[in-house]
Amino acid sequence: MTDLSTRVLIIGAGVHGMTLAVSYLEQGGALEELLLIDAHDQLLKNWKSQTAHIEMSHLRSTRVHHISSNPYALKQFAAANDYGSYHFKDTFGRPSLALFNDHCDQVIADFNLHSRFLGNQPVSSIKRSGNVYEVTTSTRRITAETVIVSTGQSSSMHLPGFADIPTCRHVFSANDQPEQSNVTVVGGGITALHYTISRHSKGHDVTLVTKRPLEVSQFDADRSFMGPKGLRAFHQLEDNWIEKRDFVKQERKPGTSPNDLVLKVKRLVQLGEIRHIIGEAVRDGDQLFVDGIALPSDEIVCCTGIRPLHPKETFLRPLMEQLDLPLTPCGTPVLDASLAWTDNFYMTGAYADLIVGPFARAIYGGQEGARRIIPRLLPARKNA
Numbered sequence: 001m002t003d004l005s006t007r008v009l010i011i012g013a014g015v016h017g018m019t020l021a022v023s024y025l026e027q028g029g030a031l032e033e034l035l036l037i038d039a040h041d042q043l044l045k046n047w048k049s050q051t052a053h054i055e056m057s058h059l060r061s062t063r064v065h066h067i068s069s070n071p072y073a074l075k076q077f078a079a080a081n082d083y084g085s086y087h088f089k090d091t092f093g094r095p096s097l098a099l100f101n102d103h104c105d106q107v108i109a110d111f112n113l114h115s116r117f118l119g120n121q122p123v124s125s126i127k128r129s130g131n132v133y134e135v136t137t138s139t140r141r142i143t144a145e146t147v148i149v150s151t152g153q154s155s156s157m158h159l160p161g162f163a164d165i166p167t168c169r170h171v172f173s174a175n176d177q178p179e180q181s182n183v184t185v186v187g188g189g190i191t192a193l194h195y196t197i198s199r200h201s202k203g204h205d206v207t208l209v210t211k212r213p214l215e216v217s218q219f220d221a222d223r224s225f226m227g228p229k230g231l232r233a234f235h236q237l238e239d240n241w242i243e244k245r246d247f248v249k250q251e252r253k254p255g256t257s258p259n260d261l262v263l264k265v266k267r268l269v270q271l272g273e274i275r276h277i278i279g280e281a282v283r284d285g286d287q288l289f290v291d292g293i294a295l296p297s298d299e300i301v302c303c304t305g306i307r308p309l310h311p312k313e314t315f316l317r318p319l320m321e322q323l324d325l326p327l328t329p330c331g332t333p334v335l336d337a338s339l340a341w342t343d344n345f346y347m348t349g350a351y352a353d354l355i356v357g358p359f360a361r362a363i364y365g366g367q368e369g370a371r372r373i374i375p376r377l378l379p380a381r382k383n384a
Helices: 015-026 045-053 073-080 097-110 190-201 232-236 241-251 259-270 317-323 349-356 363-377 379-383
Strands: 002-011 034-037 125-129 132-136 140-149 168-170 182-186 205-210 275-278 282-284 287-290 293-295 300-302 340-342 345-347
Touching (some): 015 097, 034 140, 190 259, 232 241, 241 349, 349 363
Parallel strands (some): 182 205, 205 275
Antiparallel strands (some): 282 287, 287 293
């Protein structure tokens, strides 16, 4: 087993992890004091593979939400490299996936982050040893003064009760079976609609099943929750964790999509090019039905989201038990305003919902995490 040490270790090299790493360097942190590790073999691998799989065209975020701490960086990159106006959609400037990924690649190259990345390193456990943390993978033991956990939750896929039908799978699960000419897509959110359009474009017969009519929302929640004014009522709840969880659940808008995507799918339905059935899918043997209507069951793809894992189900358990770290009644870490769970140990994403609010899991949540965490890591450097 190889031993390494670093000042700052970021676990997770997705969008949040890259946002934190870039912010750290943009604000004066030293590259040689930073390490990133991820279960995948490339930076942003899971993000790129999943968005490519559903053939996402544009993101559900604005032009100021990306991996740089400079809000204008994406727009400046687009102008400098002659990206056409179609790379920004609607009044919010939702960027194309191609533009967003190209910008990420350029920023990563500019900061030489590949040189500080260790891939294929799923974390097995973390524990505290004196003033440092010991992070263990199958091949390495890394000691770090500060750890930031920015792992996504893509491995904890949410599936309905009928998912044990042999031909049924989650859209993001590993799939060695060839795509069928008839496919049923279950789910009404942005992933389901992108995937429906993708399969239709391949010439497949697609049946889209949603619990309710298609709903429009340009973002995951009301845009006001990206700022302090909109979050005032949320923050006034302080440590009333159950009410905060209810707030987040009420204000997040799962099962919705931006207007242009909903209109495109509705247009295909009107033209008779895809079939849309509204209702609850139920199982009878290996066949699905909605209100007595049989659904094609040669291939059933569930676009039904993901669910955060309880910390005890993850590599966090040894640290939790060692330090007796607190959990909210909702089963999430009790984080402070800087997103610290304990000294020099920070968390972003779904685990930060009850501090950051409804957009904690979005690209905005990564930026907000950087705004809260990075200043805690650099005060001594600034004073010097």
